[in-house]
Every structure is written in C-alpha cells, then in structure tokens.
Amino acid sequence: MxxxxxxxxxxxxxxxxxxxxxxxxxGAALWLNRPPAAGDASAPQAANAASSVQTALASSKGMATGASMADALPASLDGSSPPHLPTDGHGHLARTRAVRDFFDYFLTTQNEISAATLDALVRRQIAAQLDGTPAADEAVTVWQRYNAYLTALAQVPQNSATQSQNQSQSGAKPDLDALQLSLDQRDALGARLMGEWNEPFFGAESQQQHTDLARLRIASDGSLSSAQKAARLAALDAALPPETRAAxxxxxxxxxxxxxxxxxxxxxxxxxxxxxxxxxxxxxxxxxxxxxxxxxxxxxxxxxxxxxxxxxxxxxxxxxxxxxxxxxxxxxxxxxxxxxxxxxxxxxxxxxxxxx
Structure with a gap:
C-alpha cells in the first residue's frame, strides 16, 4: 500500500x-530511457519486413468486416474525447503530427480489443469527423499505412540496439554504434512505408533521438576535456531549430x-x-x-x-x-x-x- x-x-x-x-x-525524457514501440531492425530484416507491406495494406482494408460496430469507446477511453483530425481548409487532411496523435489515441486500446474492432472503431471516428470530405478517405489511407509500418516494425526481431537500451536503463554504458544503426534503420523503414507522412509522423521525434545520441557521444568521449565537452554540447544546442530549443x-x-x-x-x-x-x-x-x-x-x-x-x-x-x-x-x-x-x-x- x-x-x-x-x-x-x-x-x-x-x-x-x-x-x-x-x-x-x-523531449522531456531521453528516448533511450523509454521502452521501444517494437523491436529494432537490421537492414536485411527491415527490407524483408517491408516486402510484406502490400499484404498488410490489403488485409487492413478488410479488417472492419465482422467487427463490432458498437458506438461506445473501449473502457480505457471512457470519459475522454478523441483528438481532432486537422484539415487544410480545402477539405484535405493536413499533414501534421496531430494525425498521428489521433491514431495513437486509439492504439492505446490495442491490448483490450481485437485488431478488427480497433480498425472499425478508427474508421467510425474518422467518418464522424470528416465524412463527406476528401480528408476522410485520406485519413483511412494514412491509417492503413501506419498499421503497415507498425506491423513491419513488430515483425523485426530485437537486436543489439535494444540490448543497449536495456544497458543504459541499468546504468551500464550503451553501445552507441548499435543505437545509431537502430535509428538509421527505423528512419529508413518510416520513409519506405509512410512516404510523405514520415516527416509529420516521426520527423521531430527522430531529430530529437539523433540529437540525444550526439549528446551521448560527446559526453562519453574520454578524449575531450570538460570544457571541450561543454563547448561541443553548446554548439550542438545552438544548431537546433528555435522550436526545438524552446522544447x-x-x-x-x-x-x-x-x-x-x-x-x-x-x-x-x-x-x-x-x-x-x-x-x-x-x-x-x-x-x-x-x-x-x-x-x-x-x-x-x-x-x-x-x-x-x-x-x-x-x-x-x-x-x-x-x-x-x-x-x-x-x-x-x-x-x-x-x-x-x-x-x-x-x-x-x-x-x-x-x-x-
């Protein structure tokens, strides 16, 4: 108690x-200290996972069949409201991080409802906000692509980068090269599967992760004096966009x-x-x-x-x-x-x- x-x-x-x-x-917490969304990919494994995208896209189109069409939100979302899906003022879906926030809101329920029920729920909520506009079909397409990305990422076995994250959480020195490889592979997977939506979905997060890794490299460089480390860290911060520095x-x-x-x-x-x-x-x-x-x-x-x-x-x-x-x-x-x-x-x- x-x-x-x-x-x-x-x-x-x-x-x-x-x-x-x-x-x-x-950016409030270093990304290394939070559990990954899925296993990290090696380059060949990521390529193999990406080859299954068309299958994932095709299957997601039919997931709503037979799904429950009850209007109530899952229990964990009861009392809350879905985020707003933004449009560009001309009836099309705006390419912003808010679209991912909308999908992630419903993905928090993936352990309490089936994939088919989740898919049907998201489609109903898209229609409730955007029905009658081009943005509705666009949002469904992005939802399918995001599902394909998450499916491909989940199919990739954990590698040494994940072990390095665990080491960092336990206080051991992480393998920075493995972490760099993991970041590069995730970036490639996002670019391949999300296309023009990769930047609005993952751009800021990826930039933050690469910056955090650069800071780790500076901090762990034994050849640098404290003054040199401070100078390099200050230069790294100065090179960041104003909104990132503000964050x-x-x-x-x-x-x-x-x-x-x-x-x-x-x-x-x-x-x-x-x-x-x-x-x-x-x-x-x-x-x-x-x-x-x-x-x-x-x-x-x-x-x-x-x-x-x-x-x-x-x-x-x-x-x-x-x-x-x-x-x-x-x-x-x-x-x-x-x-x-x-x-x-x-x-x-x-x-x-x-x-x-």
Missing part, C-alpha cells in the same frame, strides 16, 4: 508540473518544477510553501495553477477516502460477489458523477485489492 501511495504521489507531482508549464514536451527549455523547466514539487511534498510542505517554491522556479501564474490543482487533488482524495469508508462497510456484509459488485458500482457513481473520476476511483480500488 505504501508503494501504491508513492506511485500516486509521483504521478500527481508530474501532472502538477505539466499543468504549471502548460505543455508536455516531447528543451520547457523540459528543463518541467524537471526543475518536478524536483521542487517533489521535494516540497516529501517535506510535507504547506500550499503556501509550494506556491513560493514554484513562483521562484516558474513564476506566479504557474504557481497559482499548481496550488489550484493541489487543492482540487486534496478535495478529490478526501472524497475518495469517504467513498472508501462506505465501500468497506459493503465489503463487511459478506454479500454474494455479483450483489457486492453492484452495490460498490452504485456507490462509486454516487460519489463520482464524472466518468473519468469514477474510472480513477475504480483504478485505485484495483490497486488496493478492493475492486469489483
């Missing part, structure tokens, strides 16, 4: 930071604020103390947003505590499982009328081993 409380506290701290800064930077600065602010909030929470600091620390780091407006979020979180936790107390009384009645679950569900709806709040409460119930 203590471990669960620590996890909740960490998640709340990060959310408060994101609210304070106003944006979640894609790095936001990431730095996020981390600084996260450290400040985490320290304040560990010390049991009051809201006034937290306000003062965040004001010093991010300014008064950000501090006010953090305080408001913390107040809302405290109120939510108090409501959950009251709910848990009444739920415990139901548990003590030794009811048949179906009756017990029904009563807990009804109680949860009474305390949490917002669906997302009810989902959060149910998740905490499961984490404490008390869920229905």
């Amino acid at each position: 203590r471990r669960l409380d620590r996890q909740r506290g960490s998640a709340r701290s990060q959310w408060l930071v994101f609210v304070a800064v106003g944006v979640v930077s894609a 790095h600065e936001r990431a730095r602010q996020q981390q600084a604020a996260l450290d400040a909030i985490g320290h304040a929470q560990k010390q049991g600091a009051s809201l006034d103390t937290m306000r003062a620390q965040i004001t010093q780091t991010l300014g008064p407006e950000a501090a006010q947003r953090v305080v408001q979020m913390q107040q809302a979180e405290d109120a939510w936790q108090a409501r959950y505590a009251d709910y848990s107390s009444q739920r415990a009384q139901i548990d003590k009645q030794d009811l048949p499982p179906q009756q017990r679950d029904a009563q807990i569900t009804q109680l949860r709806r009474q305390f949490f009328t917002n669906p997302s709040d009810a989902m959060r409460a149910a998740s905490l119930d499961r984490g404490s081993g008390s869920a229905n």
Whole structure:
C-alpha cells in the first residue's frame, strides 16, 4: 500500500508540473530511457519486413468486416474525447503530427480489443469527423499505412540496439554504434512505408533521438576535456531549430518544477510553501495553477477516502460477489458523477485489492 501511495504521489507531482508549464514536451525524457514501440531492425530484416507491406495494406482494408460496430469507446477511453483530425481548409487532411496523435489515441486500446474492432472503431471516428470530405478517405489511407509500418516494425526481431537500451536503463554504458544503426534503420523503414507522412509522423521525434545520441557521444568521449565537452554540447544546442530549443527549455523547466514539487511534498510542505517554491522556479501564474490543482487533488482524495469508508462497510456484509459488485458500482457513481473520476476511483480500488 505504501508503494501504491508513492506511485500516486509521483504521478500527481508530474501532472502538477505539466499543468504549471502548460505543455508536455516531447523531449522531456531521453528516448533511450523509454521502452521501444517494437523491436529494432537490421537492414536485411527491415527490407524483408517491408516486402510484406502490400499484404498488410490489403488485409487492413478488410479488417472492419465482422467487427463490432458498437458506438461506445473501449473502457480505457471512457470519459475522454478523441483528438481532432486537422484539415487544410480545402477539405484535405493536413499533414501534421496531430494525425498521428489521433491514431495513437486509439492504439492505446490495442491490448483490450481485437485488431478488427480497433480498425472499425478508427474508421467510425474518422467518418464522424470528416465524412463527406476528401480528408476522410485520406485519413483511412494514412491509417492503413501506419498499421503497415507498425506491423513491419513488430515483425523485426530485437537486436543489439535494444540490448543497449536495456544497458543504459541499468546504468551500464550503451553501445552507441548499435543505437545509431537502430535509428538509421527505423528512419529508413518510416520513409519506405509512410512516404510523405514520415516527416509529420516521426520527423521531430527522430531529430530529437539523433540529437540525444550526439549528446551521448560527446559526453562519453574520454578524449575531450570538460570544457571541450561543454563547448561541443553548446554548439550542438545552438544548431537546433528555435522550436526545438524552446522544447528543451520547457523540459528543463518541467524537471526543475518536478524536483521542487517533489521535494516540497516529501517535506510535507504547506500550499503556501509550494506556491513560493514554484513562483521562484516558474513564476506566479504557474504557481497559482499548481496550488489550484493541489487543492482540487486534496478535495478529490478526501472524497475518495469517504467513498472508501462506505465501500468497506459493503465489503463487511459478506454479500454474494455479483450483489457486492453492484452495490460498490452504485456507490462509486454516487460519489463520482464524472466518468473519468469514477474510472480513477475504480483504478485505485484495483490497486488496493478492493475492486469489483
């Protein structure tokens, strides 16, 4: 239970930071320290995987057949709304990262629904937003190509680059050459399968990853002095596009604020103390947003505590499982009328081993 409380506290701290800064930077965490979406490819393996693209494209066109056509979103998406699919003002799909965000929103459900159901769901949501415009067919085509890319990537066995990522996570020195090869292969696979959509889908992410790798090479170069490393890192940052430098600065602010909030929470600091620390780091407006979020979180936790107390009384009645679950569900709806709040409460119930 203590471990669960620590996890909740960490998640709340990060959310408060994101609210304070106003944006979640894609470069906030080094890509090496997050698990890959799929295994990395060797050049021959990537070529073999790419040869199956036409099959993947053809099969994806027929995936909706026999799929469930229920209008409800999967349980994990309940209470949320799909991202907006952008158009160019002339009825065509705009080539921006927002299109990938739309697809990734639904791909988070791929472990709870079948591929056919997922495909049907995405097609329905595309039609709901774009029906009657050329962008609708364009979005379906991009969805098919993205599926083909993910299918090909998943078919490629893990190689030494993945092992190097695991080494970096455990503190061991990563194989930078293997990581470079992995990046180059993923870039090639994206260019081959996504075509003109490769840049809007993966361009910024790929650039960030190559930059991170360059920074690792500089930092690990034993032939350079500390001053030389600092100079090269500064030159590397100076060569980045302005928007990338701005993203790095936001990431730095996020981390600084996260450290400040985490320290304040560990010390049991009051809201006034937290306000003062965040004001010093991010300014008064950000501090006010953090305080408001913390107040809302405290109120939510108090409501959950009251709910848990009444739920415990139901548990003590030794009811048949179906009756017990029904009563807990009804109680949860009474305390949490917002669906997302009810989902959060149910998740905490499961984490404490008390869920229905």
